[in-house]
Amino acid sequence: MIVAIDGPAASGKGTLVKKLAEYYNLEALDTGSLYRAVALSMVISGDELQDHNKALQHSLNFDFRLTQSPDLRTAEIGVAASKIALFQDVRKALFSFQRKFATNPPAGKSGTILDGRDIATVVCPEADYKIFVTAQIEIRAKRRLKELIERNQPAIYASVLNELRDRDVRDSTRKSAPLQQSIDAFTLDTTHLTADQAFKTAQKYIASEPINRQRI
Ligand code: DC
Numbered sequence: 395m396i397v398a399i400d401g402p403a404a405s406g407k408g409t410l411v412k413k414l415a416e417y418y419n420l421e422a423l424d425t426g427s428l429y430r431a432v433a434l435s436m437v438i439s440g441d442e443l444q445d446h447n448k449a450l451q452h453s454l455n456f457d458f459r460l461t462q463s464p465d466l467r468t469a470e471i472g473v474a475a476s477k478i479a480l481f482q483d484v485r486k487a488l489f490s491f492q493r494k495f496a497t498n499p500p501a502g503k504s505g506t507i508l509d510g511r512d513i514a515t516v517v518c519p520e521a522d523y524k525i526f527v528t529a530q531i532e533i534r535a536k537r538r539l540k541e542l543i544e545r546n547q548p549a550i551y552a553s554v555l556n557e558l559r560d561r562d563v564r565d566s567t568r569k570s571a572p573l574q575q576s577i578d579a580f581t582l583d584t585t586h587l588t589a590d591q592a593f594k595t596a597q598k599y600i601a602s603e604p605i606n607r608q609r610i
Pocket of ligand 1: 403404425426427429430472475476479509510511512513561565
């Protein structure tokens with residue numbers, strides 16, 4: 395089975411994916427880490443993020459090992475990833491990797507789960523289950539702040555909130571594959587939910603939906 399999880403930054407997708415992947419024995423891909431890896435590779439090379447051709451080169455020579463880099467999870471790389479994600483051909487270069495991952499679960503796994511911004515709409519429109527995870531922006535900012543502080547990264551609430559606002563606008567208004575809810579996705583608002591409650595709500599949705607929509 396394929397599970398597609400979309401939603402804005404810091405909405406709770408990551409934690410939910412970990413729990414669902416473990417429970418349903420799925421191989422997980424955080425697709426944001428691919429965009430972050432391309433952005434990190436540009437920053438390491440000293441390239442300008444606005445340089446479209448350079449961004450394309452970095453995405454065509456995409457090195458999966460960079461997705462494991464400890465430098466991937468900084469606020470700076472999150473913003474940079476959102477900027478290079480605007481380029482349609484960068485998205486195209488990362489698309490095939492995501493498709494291959496989604497449709498080829500490793501032996502012993504029951505399927506795949508991918509999270510991002512355009513999984514249900516563009517990458518896996520045939521997914522068996524589609525969940526759109528959202529939460530009030532102030533709550534998302536508090537969660538992101540906590541995460542950054544736990545990683546010893548200096549951060550203040552007001553700038554985290556502003557950065558999330560900017561990122562929401564950039565991610566949802568871009569021309570190519572913007573962040574938007576697929577019409578057939580289940581909405582999971584995590585504003586007032588603990589991670590366990592969010593997981594149980596997603597589990598109930600999966601149990602209530604028949605598997606295998608029309609596969610493309
Ligand atoms: O989920 P994240 O914060 O790690 O994602 C970083 C950026 O990558 C996000 O702001 C936009 C981009 N992204 C995207 O355009 N499409 C995806 N499927 C995943 C991430």
